[in-house]
Amino acid sequence: MRLEVRYLERKVGRLDDSTGRILFQYDRDWLRGGIELSPFYLPLQAGVITLQGPFEGGLAGLFADALPDYWGRSIMDRRLRESGINPATVSALKRLALVGGGSFGALSYHPAESEDCYEARTLDEAVHFARDVLRFPENELPGSKLMQEAGSNPGGRFPKICVGWQPQTRQLVIGTQHYPEGYLPCLLKLDLGKEMPQGKTDLCRREYELLERAERRGIRCPRRWLLEGVDDVHQAYAHLLVQRFDRSTDGAVHLHSLSGIAHKLSVRYANSYEELFRLTSTLTRDQREVDQLFRRMVFNVLAGNRDDHVRNHAFIMPEPNQWKLSPAYDLTPTPELAEHSLSINGKWSAITHGDLLAVGKQFSVRQAASIIDEIDSGGSEESGLPR
Secondary structure, three states: OEEEEEEOOEEEEEEEOOOOOOEEEEOHHHHHHOOOOOOOOOOOOOOEEEOOOOOHHHOOHHHHOOOOOOHHHHHHHHHHHHOOOOHHHOOHHHHHHHHOOOOOOOEEEEOOOOHHHOOOOOOOHHHHHHHOOEEEEHHHOOOHHHHHOOOOOOOOOOOEEEEEEEOOOOEEEEOOOOOOOOOEEEEEEOOOHHHOOOOOOOHHHHHHHHHHHHHHOOOOOOOEEEEEEEOOOOOEEEEEEEEOOOEEOOEEOEEEEHHHHHOOOOOOOOOEHHHHHHHHHHHHOOHHHHHHHHHHHHHHHHHOOOOOOHHHOEEEEEEOOEEEEOOOOOOOOOOOOOOOOOEEOOEOOOOOHHHHHHHHHHOOOOOHHHHHHHHHOOOOOOOOOOO
16 A cells, blocks of 8 residues: 655655565655654655654655554544444554544655545444534534544543634534634533543533643643533533644644654653653754743642653654644543653652652753742642652
8 A cells, every 4th residue: 555645745755665664765855845744763864765664554654643543543543443444454554544634743644544434334424424424512412432532643541532623613523633713723622421430521611721730830732621511411511622722823833742753652661751852852843832831740649640651751843853842732630640751850659849849950940949949839649748
């Protein structure tokens, strides 16, 4: 199979798995432009490149970032099974073709394959709902089970869908990514009420509250809204609506996760904040971004967000070759987790004030002690920070 990779409709290069291995070649015009989309593991170079990344099929992280995980993949796999196709037989490039232009970030894959041939012909109104462009006032959202069916590409463990949101009229557009004028591209995280796993009920509300706290502590966060009401099956909901930071008034913005840009898998005891700091410093060349990362690390410790894995940190490139940390996302208290996903000063748990200061000193965060005190003064779900 061959796929053309595009960045904002400009040809980047071509992927090919016809030899049994995934090959990639940058387009000559793209090489002349000098834009580095993945500078560490897929830098600009002429000729054919054999991809040997740690991801599915050997994909490089630049492309692996486009593949859905958890929720989005389960939706894709179900569509395949309902069409008589074993998901295990579907190649990485075929999955990228299914993603097409629906990925997060600014990359798209062509020719995109219509999902119609993979969707079940006998699925009930949920599938029709996913196909159609529907508009709903926030207080007239359909039932949670129906809403789940509209999910496709978004990753994460719990249901979410891409929507358009009109803040003034408070209306949603669901089922397309081509929104009317005045609608903001957003991600709607669904509150499934009693259907949520044990300990995860009211998760959307808790994430909303944590984002509010983080922003008050100087952490860049996306715009957000909590949509509360009772759905058509008489179940109360509190869905979380978050504005997408990979979209701007000028179009799509390139997005690269820590996992993708550094070829890191979410493996226990394999990753550290120090690695993320070094990457941030090298990529952004801006001490202010390093200081911002320090705030996030401290906040995660104090707020009990231990689900801080390599897919929950990312970089955006709003201008060619100008990188910065993405706004913080997926901030949730995780008391069920005993350890952080990224180590701090060689430790995954029982992080102390001294551990945070040691990391701050290592990466020249001049106001490290003040930042810790500032964030600690905002209250935390943990009882104090050990010295």
